[in-house]
Structure formats: structure tokens, C-alpha cells
Amino acid sequence: MMGLTPRQADCLRVIRERLAQSGVPPTYDEMCLQLGIASKSGVHRLVDALVERGHLRRIPNHARGLALAGEFSAKAEAGLARLEKRTGATRAELIRRAVEEFVARESAAWGSSA
Numbered sequence: 001m002m003g004l005t006p007r008q009a010d011c012l013r014v015i016r017e018r019l020a021q022s023g024v025p026p027t028y029d030e031m032c033l034q035l036g037i038a039s040k041s042g043v044h045r046l047v048d049a050l051v052e053r054g055h056l057r058r059i060p061n062h063a064r065g066l067a068l069a070g071e072f073s074a075k076a077e078a079g080l081a082r083l084e085k086r087t088g089a090t091r092a093e094l095i096r097r098a099v100e101e102f103v104a105r106e107s108a109a110w111g112s113s114a
Helices: 006-022 028-035 040-052 074-087 091-110
Strands: 056-058 066-068
Touching: 006 028, 006 040, 006 066, 028 040, 040 056, 074 091
Parallel strands: none
Antiparallel strands: 056 066
């Protein structure tokens, strides 16, 4: 991940705080107010830069479709913790198995090899 400008760091802080508080990112209007930016296009440029630098990811077809990159949802985290406890497998092993199973199902569904 690349370094951030002070403005980008402020934007990321606002998004992180809102996600921690309510589980959903702020709207562009809310970010404008909190960051003191006059237009949504300015916030859009900041968000684009954060996505480009690997700090955020977009969730297509969702309102407020932003998430912190590299972080699972609380539901996924809880599920992984339960599976780790139940199976004794590590987080990395559980993720590897899930990906292998997904690839196997997709390959079978499409009649191709991985």
C-alpha cells in the first residue's frame, strides 16, 4: 500500500470511524461535511485514491459500497473464529480450503480444469 496525503488520511479516518461506529461507511455528503469539502466530486477523488492505493475496496451494486481493504466483515470474522475453535485449523488453512473448494465447484460447474 502506498502512502497517503494528509487529506486522504483524514478521509480514511472518517470512513474507519463510521464503519466502527455503525457498520456502514458514511455517505459522500457526510464526508463532505466532516472533511470540510465543498463538493462530492472532491470526496470522490479522495475515495478513488484510497481504492487505488489499496486502503479501500468498492463493493459493486451496493449503496455506500465501500469497505476497508483486507478486512473481513464482523460476520465473517465470527465464523472464522468458530471454525478455528471447532476444527483446530488455522485461519490461513480454513481460507485455503474454502478457496480450493470454491475453485473445484466452479471448475465442475463449467466443465473445465483449474
